[in-house]
Amino acid sequence: MSLKDVALHAGVSVKTVSNVVNDFPHVTEAMRARVQRSIDELGYRPNLTARHLRKGRTGIVALALPELGNPYFAELAAEIVDAAAAHDYTVLLDHTGGRREREILVSQGFRTRVIDGLILSPIELEAEDLEERAEQVPVVLLGEREYDLPYDHIAIDNVAAAREAVRHLLSLGRRNVAFLGARRGSSRPARLRLLGWRAALDEAGLVADDRLIAATDGWGYADGAAAMAGLLDAGHRPDAVFAYNDLIAIGAMRVLHERGLRIPEDVAVVGFDDVVEGRFSAVTLTSVSPDKAFIARQAVESVLSRLGGARHEARRIHAGHSLVCRESTLGRA
Amino acid sequence: MSLKDVALHAGVSVKTVSNVVNDFPHVTEAMRARVQRSIDELGYRPNLTARHLRKGRTGIVALALPELGNPYFAELAAEIVDAAAAHDYTVLLDHTGGRREREILVSQGFRTRVIDGLILSPIELEAEDLEERAEQVPVVLLGEREYDLPYDHIAIDNVAAAREAVRHLLSLGRRNVAFLGARRGSSRPARLRLLGWRAALDEAGLVADDRLIAATDGWGYADGAAAMAGLLDAGHRPDAVFAYNDLIAIGAMRVLHERGLRIPEDVAVVGFDDVVEGRFSAVTLTSVSPDKAFIARQAVESVLSRLGGARHEARRIHAGHSLVCRESTLGRA
DNA sequence: CCCGGGATTTCCATCGTTATACGCGGTCCG
DNA sequence: CGGACCGCGTATAACGATGGAAATCCCGGG
Numbered sequence: 233m234s235l236k237d238v239a240l241h242a243g244v245s246v247k248t249v250s251n252v253v254n255d256f257p258h259v260t261e262a263m264r265a266r267v268q269r270s271i272d273e274l275g276y277r278p279n280l281t282a283r284h285l286r287k288g289r290t291g292i293v294a295l296a297l298p299e300l301g302n303p304y305f306a307e308l309a310a311e312i313v314d315a316a317a318a319h320d321y322t323v324l325l326d327h328t329g330g331r332r333e334r335e336i337l338v339s340q341g342f343r344t345r346v347i348d349g350l351i352l353s354p355i356e357l358e359a360e361d362l363e364e365r366a367e368q369v370p371v372v373l374l375g376e377r378e379y380d381l382p383y384d385h386i387a388i389d390n391v392a393a394a395r396e397a398v399r400h401l402l403s404l405g406r407r408n409v410a411f412l413g414a415r416r417g418s419s420r421p422a423r424l425r426l427l428g429w430r431a432a433l434d435e436a437g438l439v440a441d442d443r444l445i446a447a448t449d450g451w452g453y454a455d456g457a458a459a460m461a462g463l464l465d466a467g468h469r470p471d472a473v474f475a476y477n478d479l480i481a482i483g484a485m486r487v488l489h490e491r492g493l494r495i496p497e498d499v500a501v502v503g504f505d506d507v508v509e510g511r512f513s514a515v516t517l518t519s520v521s522p523d524k525a526f527i528a529r530q531a532v533e534s535v536l537s538r539l540g541g542a543r544h545e546a547r548r549i550h551a552g553h554s555l556v557c558r559e560s561t562l563g564r565a
Numbered sequence: 566m567s568l569k570d571v572a573l574h575a576g577v578s579v580k581t582v583s584n585v586v587n588d589f590p591h592v593t594e595a596m597r598a599r600v601q602r603s604i605d606e607l608g609y610r611p612n613l614t615a616r617h618l619r620k621g622r623t624g625i626v627a628l629a630l631p632e633l634g635n636p637y638f639a640e641l642a643a644e645i646v647d648a649a650a651a652h653d654y655t656v657l658l659d660h661t662g663g664r665r666e667r668e669i670l671v672s673q674g675f676r677t678r679v680i681d682g683l684i685l686s687p688i689e690l691e692a693e694d695l696e697e698r699a700e701q702v703p704v705v706l707l708g709e710r711e712y713d714l715p716y717d718h719i720a721i722d723n724v725a726a727a728r729e730a731v732r733h734l735l736s737l738g739r740r741n742v743a744f745l746g747a748r749r750g751s752s753r754p755a756r757l758r759l760l761g762w763r764a765a766l767d768e769a770g771l772v773a774d775d776r777l778i779a780a781t782d783g784w785g786y787a788d789g790a791a792a793m794a795g796l797l798d799a800g801h802r803p804d805a806v807f808a809y810n811d812l813i814a815i816g817a818m819r820v821l822h823e824r825g826l827r828i829p830e831d832v833a834v835v836g837f838d839d840v841v842e843g844r845f846s847a848v849t850l851t852s853v854s855p856d857k858a859f860i861a862r863q864a865v866e867s868v869l870s871r872l873g874g875a876r877h878e879a880r881r882i883h884a885g886h887s888l889v890c891r892e893s894t895l896g897r898a
Numbered sequence: 899c900c901c902g903g904g905a906t907t908t909c910c911a912t913c914g915t916t917a918t919a920c921g922c923g924g925t926c927c928g
Numbered sequence: 929c930g931g932a933c934c935g936c937g938t939a940t941a942a943c944g945a946t947g948g949a950a951a952t953c954c955c956g957g958g
Contacts, residue, residue: 234944245908250946258906280679281618282944285913290614292657292679299643301841306639310632310660322679324625325658327643346613346625346655453845486845508634512786512819514847567914578938583916591936615914618943 233276242270253278293535294347295323296338298330298355302451302479304505305353308374311528312351319536321348330355330450339365349535355421370538372531376424382546384534388522388553394428396555397502397520398474402436404561406472406500408444409433412459412484413476416447422476425504429474444470451476456483464491471499472561478503478510478519485515485560501560516558523552566609575603586611626868627680628656629671631663631688635784635812637838638686641707644861645684652869654681663688663783672698682868688754703871705864709757715879717867721855721886727761728768729888730835730853731807735769737894739805739833741777742766745792745817746809749780755809758837762807777803784809789816797824804832805894811836811843811852818848818893834893849891856885 235253239246244267251259252267270276284290295312297305313323324347328334335357339350353374362381365371373385401409411429415421426445433440443466446459456479463470464487475481481503485495493499495515503510503519510517530549537544559565568586572579577600584592585600603609617623628645630638646656657680661667668690672683686707695714698704706718734742744762748754759778766773776799779792789812796803797820808814814836818828826832828848836843836852843850863882870877892898 235946236944246944247909247946248907251907254946260906263906279618279944281614281623282913283946284679285612285614285618285915285944286946288913290679300633300639300646301636301643303634303636303639306633306636309658310634313633313658313660323658325642325646325656327646346617346623453841457845483845486847489847508786509842512790512816514819514822516819568916569914579914580916580939581937583914584937587916593936596936612914615943616916618913618945619915619917621943 233274234279235276238267238270238274238276241274242267289348289539290346291320292322292324292347293349293351293532294326294338296326296328296335296350296352298328298353299451300325300327302477303507303509304477304479307507308524308528311524312531315525315528315532319532321532321536328355332356332358332361336361339371348539351531351535356418370535372535374527374531377421378424384538384547384549386527386530386534386549386551388520388527388551390424391428391431393504393520393522393553393555394425394474395432396428397504397518398429398432399436400518400555400557400561401472401474401500401502402432402438404472404496404500407438408441408468408470409472409474410444410446410463410468410470411474411476412446412448412456412463413451413480414445414447416449425474425476443468448476448480451480453479453483453486456480457487458483460484460487469499473499473501475501475503478505478507478517481517481519481560482509482513485513485517489514496559496561496563502555503560506556510558515560518558518561519556521554521556527551566607567612568609571600571603571607571609574607575600622681622872623679624653625655625657625680626682626684626865627659627671629659629661629668629683629685631661631686632784633658633660635810636840636842637810637812640840641857641861644857645864648861648865652865654865654869661688665689665691665694669694672704681872684864684868689751703868705868705871707860707864710754711757717871717880717882719860719863719867719882719884721853721860721884723757724761724764726837726853726855726886726888727758727807728765729761730837730851731762731765732769733851733888733890733894734805734807734833734835735765735771737805737829737833740771741774741801741803742805742807743777743779743796743801743803744807744809745779745781745789745796746784746813747778747780749782758807758809776801781809781813784813786812786816786819789813790820791816793817793820802832806832806834808834808836811838811840811850814850814852814893815842815846818846818850822847829892829894829896835888836893839889843891848893851891851894852889854887854889860884 235246235249238249249267252264300306316323326338335354339362349370351372354377359379359381371383373383375387376390398409413422430440446463448455448459473484481501485501488495488499495501503517506519506521510519568579568582571582582600585597633639649656659671668687672695682703684705687710692712692714704716706716708720709723731742746755763773779796781788781792806817814834818834821828821832828834836850839852839854843852
């Protein structure tokens with residue numbers, strides 16, 4: 233069921249059928265109708281693989297995220313799928329687990345040439361890994377990590393957002409604000425949010441107490457719970473917690489609840505990402521809300537705009553954010 | 566940078582390079598080494614698009630899920646991506662929003678011929694929609710909906726699972742067990758879990774009270790919250806809730822909490838899916854836990870096994886499940 | 899009546915890879 | 929010593945679609 237079959241059936245040449253399929257201008261109405269009838273009759277559908285081979289484009293962009301299980305990334309993926317669909321593009325999904333080796337694999341194009349572009353949210357990837365990229369498909373980076381590389385990068389202003397979050401806690405009179413979610417072993421991820429945390433404390437004339445920075449292995453509920461338990465077990469009792477993300481925050485809240493500490497009376501909690509989970513926890517979660525739809529749209533547009541080989545300057549695009557205040561800081565209304 | 570370039574560089578024919586790349590048996594060591602050196606030197610990577618055109622396979626399976634935002638589907642997607650990777654397959658992701666039109670679109674192969682197979686989790690799709698499928702790529706169905714169609718179908722025994730869940734509630738002495746999450750307007754989804762609910766009540770000699778069945782528009786937190794609020798506002802005060810899924814259950818718990826009802830003392834709650842969220846809510850959630858890894862593995866293997874056009878009988882594959890009891894029914898340990 | 903010229907349609911090469919058929923030495927056997 | 933056979937490589941034709949050149953058609957004008 234190829235162009236050839238249709239051509240045979242309609243008694244015309246292959247190219248004429250192709251012209252009809254592609255809406256070429258110079259085709260008579262009569263001819264168009266005749267070919268179209270054959271197409272309908274045979275139920276012809278173009279073979280995209282062949283088309284892509286010829287055109288050099290596949291209509292597929294890859295999206296590589298650390299963890300689909302994290303609702304922030306799941307929500308973002310959903311938005312990106314929609315944004316890509318608006319441009320007739322499809323999304324090929326991969327998750328890296330935030331592991332450097334997998335991130336390298338993805339960035340080097342292990343799906344060789346079936347994708348037109350890559351949207352990558354790196355965690356442990358280093359700049360040198362990206363420099364080695366032999367692939368020539370355009371890349372767009374998402375997320376907190378910053379690289380001095382000629383790739384577009386889309387993220388919210390993490391420092392500012394973190395600072396606002398901590399300011400909010402300080403404005404409530406809290407003085408011992410813990411930070412949950414610095415990556416254990418590696419100083420790079422979470423760096424910007426930690427900077428924001430420090431900045432807010434500094435400008436309030438407080439000393440940032442490094443013992444209130446709790447490292448985690450990952451960024452899930454369990455990590456947040458473990459980090460919170462670790463802090464409390466070590467005898468530190470912050471009166472507020474700023475978490476790297478909502479999952480960590482919710483995990484921490486669970487532990488606070490178990491230990492009989494009230495939220496926000498004893499400990500106020502702020503998360504990051506504004507995932508839907510935080511709106512339905514027993515104590516709803518105050519959180520930094522990034523403009524996910526904007527990020528998704530920008531990511532897709534940015535990667536597609538580079539397709540033609542357009543070599544415009546690498547851009548750092550800041551998405552908007554806002555602090556959504558809920559019960560975990562304000563208490564029950 | 567194609568086979569031709571490598572062939573030129575190595576001074577051999579294109580096919581010989583191809584033979585080396587594909588590990589064909591009859592190539593001398595010397596020749597293999599020589600070609601391999603050229604390959605390495607030029608950094609050649611095969612063009613999968615062309616290979617797929619020739620072979621008729623793309624190495625891609627599509628996965629169509631209702632909502633990535635639902636952690637159950639996100640977790641399942643992650644498992645499927647991994648399971649596919651184990652077979653050197655990649656996953657093309659789509660979400661249907663559970664809307665019939667999008668499900669039809671997906672099932673009719675709008676990604677014409679770039680995919681080798683489709684794993685579909687339908688919500689509103691009807692049997693007739695699938696009968697009209699002109700596409701010849703194999704399909705595997707996931708989830709609760711049942712169709713009398715020649716496609717493999719992988720799901721847990723929803724009736725049995727629901728019955729166990731409700732039995733558990735009854736064993737705790739509860740008598741008024743509400744069901745949250747019957748789809749408003751359509752009787753099909755949730756049918757099996759409702760059957761299980763009824764069966765458990767029947768076998769306990771209780772009368773299923775239809776007023777305790779709460780319909781929802783979707784299956785998110787907000788829907789659960791709305792359904793629970795609706796029941797309470799209508800003056801019904803069940804002493805237990807069995808929810809269609811965990812999100813609905815958590816949304817319901819949030820409302821119970823707002824209304825000052827204690828879980829599980831006043832109202833016990835059981836969910837379905839065992840998503841990680843339920844393990845970190847203030848009151849951890851008792852839930853039916855489907856064997857996601859098995860479902861993912863089976864789905865991938867099933868769809869790939871049909872590739873050769875093997876026309877073996879359509880199978881109904883039951884994945885395992887278990888009831889994980891937590892605080893929302895047993896209370897704080 | 900024939901020709902120019904624009905509008906249509908056809909022909910051919912091409913994208914990168916793999917399958918098929920064959921050529922070319924050499925070896926083995928009768 | 930000649931022919932069948934084997935192992936290794938090469939040439940060539942697909943796969944299905946598209947872009948550009950070439951061929952054809954149709955009309956009015958000279």
